[in-house]
Amino acid sequence: MPTEHSEAADEGTPRVRDSPHLDRLDPPSGPAIGSTPVKLTGTLLQHVVEVRFGVSPGTDVRARSPVEVTCVTPAHSAGVVQVVAVDDQQNVSNPLPFEFLPPPE
Known part of the structure; x- marks a missing residue:
């Protein structure tokens, strides 16, 4: 069972919660110019404060529930990242691929 942030009775130190887990990105790709709304689904997502596409942060990150986070993609060079x-205790989820698509020719 996941642990929540709470004070340990005898130590007075915060407990570490389990890391978020991603199951799916929807959509799994978008244009390299960015601005694509993305829904991330999984578990333990209620404390997510950051979504990273490679080293670039997504914008407008919103933890909607324990199983859903939404964000908007940054601009990025074409390719898979x-x-x-990342939650508010800096726990990092498992990675999932997202493909930034080049502009049409």
Whole structure:
């Protein structure tokens, strides 16, 4: 069972919660110019405060529920990057691929 942030009774130190887990990105690709709304689904997402596309942060990150986070993609060079979700204790999720598509010719 996941642990929540709480004070340990005898130590007075915060407990570490389990890391968020990603199951799916929707959509799994978008234009390299960015601005694509993305829905991330998984578990333990209620405390997510950042979504990273490679090293670039997504914008407008919103933890909608324990199973859903939404954000908007940054501009990025074309190619596949790994997406991770980061919670308020800096726990990082498993990565999922997202493809930034080149502009049409």
